[in-house]
Amino acid sequence: MTTPPETGPELAAFVAQLPFGLDPFQIRACAALEAGHGVLVCAPTGAGKTVVGEFAVHLALAAGHKCFYTTPIKALSNQKHLDLTHRYGADRVGLLTGDQSINADAPVVVMTTEVLRNMLYADSPALQGLSHVVMDEVHFLADRMRGAVWEEVILHLPEEVRLVSLSATVSNAEEFGGWIQTVRGDTTVVVDEHRPVPLSQHMMVGKRLFDLFQSGGNKTLVDPNLLRHIAHRREADRLADWQPRGRGRGRQGRPGLHRGPSRPDVIATLDAEGLLPAITFVFSRAGCDAAVKQCLRAPLRLTDDDERARIAEVIDRRCADLAQSDLAVLGYYEWREGLLRGLAAHHAGMLPVFRHTVEELFTAGLVKAVFATETLALGINMPARTVVLERLVKYNGEQHAPLTPGEYTQLTGRAGRRGIDVEGHAVVLWHADDSAAEPAEVAGLASTRTFPLKSSFAPSYNMTINLVHQMGPDQARKLLERSFAQYQADRSVVGLVRGIARGEKMLDELAAELGGRDSPVLDYARLRATITARERAQSRASRLHRRRAADEALAALRRGDIITITHGRRGGLAVVLEPAHDRDDPRPLILTEHHWAGRISSADYSGASAPLGSMALPKRVEYRQPRVRRDLASALRSAAAGLDVPSRREKTVDRDTDAELAGLREQLRRHSAHNVPDREAQLRIAERYLRIERDNEQIRQKVAAATNSLARTFDRILVLLTERGFIEGTGDTPRVTEDGRLLARIYSESDLLVAECLRHGAWEGLTPAELAAVVSAVQFESRGDGTGPQGLQTPTADIRRALTATRRLSAQIRSDEQRHRIAQSREPDDGFVAAIHQWASTGNLASSLAASDGNGSGSPLSAGDFVRWCRQVLDLLDQVRIAAPTPALRTTAKRALNDIRRGVVAVDAG
Template identity: 80%
Template sequence: MTKPPDTPQLDDFAAGLPFSLDPFQIRACQALENGHGVLVCAPTGAGKTVVGEFAVHLALAAGRKCFYTTPIKALSNQKHNDLVQRYGAERIGLLTGDQNLNGDAPIVVMTTEVLRNMLYANSDALQGLSHVVMDEVHFLADRMRGAVWEEVILHLSEDVRLVSLSATVSNAEEFGGWIQTVRGDTTVVVDEHRPVPLWQHMMVGKRLFDLFEGAEVTGDRSLVDPELIRHISHRREADRLSDWQPRGRQGRGRDGHRHSGGGRPTIYRPPSRPDVIGVLDHEGLLPAITFVFSRAGCDAAVKQCLRSSLRLTDDAERARIAEVIDRRCAELDDADLVVLGYYEWREGLLRGIAAHHAGLLPVFRHTVEELFTAGLVKAVFATETLALGINMPARTVVLERLVKFNGEQHAPLTPGEYTQLTGRAGRRGIDVEGHAVVLWHPDVEPADVAGLASTRTFPLRSSFAPSYNMTINLTNHMGPKQAHRLLERSFAQYQADRSVVGLVRGVTRGEKMMDEIAARFGGRDAPILAYARLRATIADRERAQSRASRVQRRQAANDALAALRRGDIITIGQGRRGGLAVVLEPAGDRDDPRPLVLTEDRWAGRISSTDFSGSSLRVGSMTLPKRVEHRQPRVRRDVASALRSAAAALPVPAGRPKRGQPGQDREHDVDPELAGLREQLKAHPAHHLADRDERVREAERFLRIERDNADIQKKVNAATNSLARTFDRIVLLLIGRGYIERTSNGDLKVTDDGRLLSRIYSESDLLVAECLRSGTWDGLDPADLAGVVSAVLFESRGDTPGASAVVEGATPGMRRALAQTRRSWSEIRAEEQQHRLPASREPDSGFVAAVHRWATTGDLSASLAASDASGSGSPLSAGDFVRWCRQVLDLLDQVRNAAPTPASRTSAKRAIEAIRRGVVAVDAG
């Protein structure tokens, strides 16, 4: 029997815990104490953060520092509170951008962006750092912010031990392999065991069934519960029979659905939210989180419950809830409470019911989290954002639908999304088991749900790509050669290179098949292969000529249509309208001319170039009455008769072209190069072979494989060093704009403007830097500056036209600055196209009026109304308003630090003070 490793610090740490460590936690902590980095992948609620807390313990024991990073401020606040309770406030700091508490402490909790910025600034705070915990490291797949995680992992000093904590991902070994490559000795600990077993159910109407026979997932061999299948089958049969009721006995009920004589609805209606919660309460399955994939849906669910008699709390619980609400909301202005929907929200909480989504006011959202964690709120309706990070486990998770909007379309949930959402079910140390409930609908098959529940696929994909800010900082700190090496070490390039392995294997297979085919002809220079190439060249040339000919004919037709005048007699050569016609109204648009005509068959309408061939369209003219009411049958009959008479009197007979007759002006094949190729083909030795066609078919297969191989090779070339090429293109653009310059010996040097850009961490980093250095935002008062700054970061929800909205009440200075900001964006966009770079996001004016009103007046009601007036389509929720205000504050703080003029820095500082008040300042976590 092997002796367990000597880990005195782990023994000391474990002795202070109120629970025993699980095997995966022990493995990870032992590796950490023995000097390894660790990557821990485990399900939600499994206890990964214990490993991060052990890193804190090790740093304190050694008299060193530990940084604990999280992706969002709310998680940082939560972890800060946890660590303060254990180690005391004097040893724990917090840095989130909003808050700077005890930043010199040995243990500092921070958002990952704060650490990235420290690394680029080579901050003194990095001295003595021994451990960095990266909680929720799977966020590096996040499209918007994922690159930050990779930047930190790549930039951290080699002697810092990295503790990476991730949700369960199916490519943990690949991710761990990359971390080992870039960070050295790293132990990968994967644990798929849930500490609290998860039971899967379906609710059909108001009846709850086990999804699996044996209830808990046991893998692909799990069978759907036969009783569930029988019940659904009987229900469908009953609904089918109800559709066959005699029509006279059917009518519409008050709910608007068709009903049979017996009162059965023929369109399925799921149970109401209060009914679902009532069933769960009866079965002892509360507290529950019901995932509803829209904010409006979450709010509507709470209102539906409030309209019912549903109450989930007793008097004692209501008193405790009221105490928490009063404590949390004490700083809210009484005048804002009605606007915020405070009283309805409070009533929901007192009854144990709440919504949770990003549109909630932060203080409301954090109150819900506190009450739910304390077991005082029993039913929460939440969007899927709750599944990411926030520590709000429940006994039960309910999924109303298995389809959600992904930003572009409604798509089915993936197995990974299903696992992430249902992972909230089962509270460690409280529940013996967790429960996942899917509401049945006629479109939902139990077998499909079983497939989601039993599949464990959640691959991690890198979203890392060089930005302008990253490029400037890399150039400034290490130069292009070292920057290339760093980019080549990224997880994104690691994954791209691994994908190339499969592609190269495909090229090798293709080459082998080509050799086999060529061998049958006597080698790759065999005459039959040259003959097949010649045939392919001729076919390509013919297709190109045909396309060109069609384009020329269409253009000639458009020119002829645009030249027509009222009274012109024409021949329509194609389609059902073929024959004679007279022009009643000429075409208005030269690019797409559509004159109004009347045919000899009395049809009136607009025609286009698709209605005839050739350019010799006009055959004569006739006199028309001053007004032709072409919609009246009598007028159409008289004009058609006059048309036929006028055409008969023409010197050249005009009429309908014969079917199949080509246009008179169609050009014959006069391409000399094509004619020469055809002569070469006839003269080729292979042209007269007896088995020519059979041999050509085999040779064409060779050419197809050759083409496929060339396409695959392009993909290989695009994947290899793709990040370094993007970096080089950005460098060229920044040289052109004066942010980087070449020295006399050919090196690259960051200019003063480049140093300004290096301090801007925003999706629109280059546009912000451009506006600051060009003086576009100079001279703006604080409220105007806040409004203009919002345009470079705000994104209107949905398809609302916020980007180009006219801002009501804008001052002349603000209008000028917004117009110049948009011009600068257009110039940047043109250069990005020239350098083949992704497009920078277009400025969006949808929040300008709202934040300007807030900075000017502090009136919440008026500011929310202004968010509608500025083109966002509907007023923002209070929560969204606060969230965008805080993003404006973040960017204004960067402007305050980076602006080249004292006046702009002062204006930014005053804008921050004007915005950080009222609801924006309450519960800033």
């Protein structure tokens, strides 16, 4: 494709260097860039968005300026650094990822977005001469932790810098582009939904592959052959259930009618159809590893001898620095055998060097089948001919939920290699027990294109300190009001305001029917509504009082007490076998005179009368045995024979002692509208008026909550930080204190806790390994319920002391956050303490993994997760090294960095 004549000379020169022509959307975006505009490019995965980013690099170099190329994750930064170095030479391209700093003064620097954000807050000299910033994979804006970073960068970049934002196709690209235009000035939005390699949709039923859609390109009608085959499968399944279950038969013996095909069968079918290489998405790390093991147990080999030799060469080169003693611990030999046969897993729990080896081999076409978690769909350049989805349901952190159309599009977007494949293929496996994988459901997912971009931006402690220090609170509020989060909130308000206007119009019409907004009937209706609300509140209070009284009575019961069950099916005499354990929800164990044994609650026992008496019980009551229950019930009746047993049905006295309620009722009877002839008809109109009035008030509250909501959060954080001494002074001239400047240098989810630990000396006096262990508690997050284990065996007394101090400071912060209505920080997590202490002390991988706790239940971390968390701790330790208030702590942090950065943690650090 040739460049149109209207494009500028730099674009013509850039295109002349390319081995391929540009698509229309790439030309539009590049031409806008050369004309001095910022651009937002939204296009499908694999469409070639990064060409626009590379043209920004070209423009900056041609003008003698700088270009920063940012990505949300280190792996992408490393990949882009290699690409740009290959094109422009190592002397002109640098890399900054926190882990690595290579040629940082180069005119082109690839970096993670966090690095650029930190440079902007520090007003780094490296920003001088910067003309272009590329933000690759900007759809990471929806990420909980990284969303704020993207918006901070976009808001803080100097006006003269041209911004190039690259995103996957999102359904609200115009909204996002409108916001960027608002905050950055002239921005061209280029949206292209055309896939360069068309995508065919399929379903696999058993070992047979079917087209999802009817032939002829109609993307709404499901292929009737697929529907017929599934119907036949279901009928065969139903008939098999009626077969006599003789020897070797029955559900377990039947040939897999319920289950989908095995993983080796799926790969073998794809191989036979010429659809490899394939990525199969499995929504669990353990599932990915298990899939490779299943394939290794089968006689499945996807490589020839020449390919095996080339694979072995790459493995040996990549893994040369791994210690021989660690290979067995890392599962190296099984991983290697999988690769040699063309099979691999890919997920964040893998050792980085293993994961990067898989990426290199797959990109080279040497690995033919990869089982991956959905993280592979985000950014890593590993396209395949085919993408397989085993299930259309995944765990979202709280529950198992169906894939959204946006997630389906993102995952299947990996299918089809540009310049290699004529078309890509998406294959969904059919399961009889999976309603989400029915053809109609899959067709709906495949034909829907909705992936809205939502902001996760919110002020943090570090952001607040930096904003106050840089520009003062007034300017900071204005900046927050310009965020994409506030932009989206304000746009949502437009519809709400329209709703209020509609409501007001309806109120005018209803009021006119009643004789105006000051009509006596309206006043009467308000009075009646007040009485109803007060009666309900009184009834609720009475029920609550009775519940509390019953709970107190239940909690006071002791073993052997004889009581009367006053309501429910268990009514009558009972004896307490075991008192309640929980005072908040008391449920004592009882046995009734009718031989029933079980726990009762306030729903069964009112506690209106005290226990009737008590009786002796055997030391151990085997109440589950019918004979024991029968004998004990007889003994209960004998013990109660001489006691005064009240009747089962208690009388409840209506105690209406609310004088205010009585006064309101009297006021209602005397009201001028009480005796009007058509009172009830008019009241129906008045009650409708009051309902609309209430709805309008609720909408007004929503508008108030949405408008300037970020500025209000900022103000609450400002008050908390002032109370804690990080900021001093009030009004328009607050000043960041020395402690505040310390906080400004901590970029962590637990930024305030780290700063408090540093200034209170909670981490002083520790050895390097002990400091690493304690720092891990504020960084690590168990993969279980998110509140990691506490009270695990800690290696040393000094670690216990420091962790206790850290937890105490955390509890104080959380208490303050609750008081100020700020989202609560997460608590420290001890799950990595013993592991990283062991590693920093000995460097022994096997014992370090054995000491780790990956999910709060004692199971060890994978080697990849262990390395990832070590690097997270390294990142925070490096910040402690810079920010710590004492030389001793700075020195300890530096030594801890050296003690952790070795062995598998240092290998393939990208």
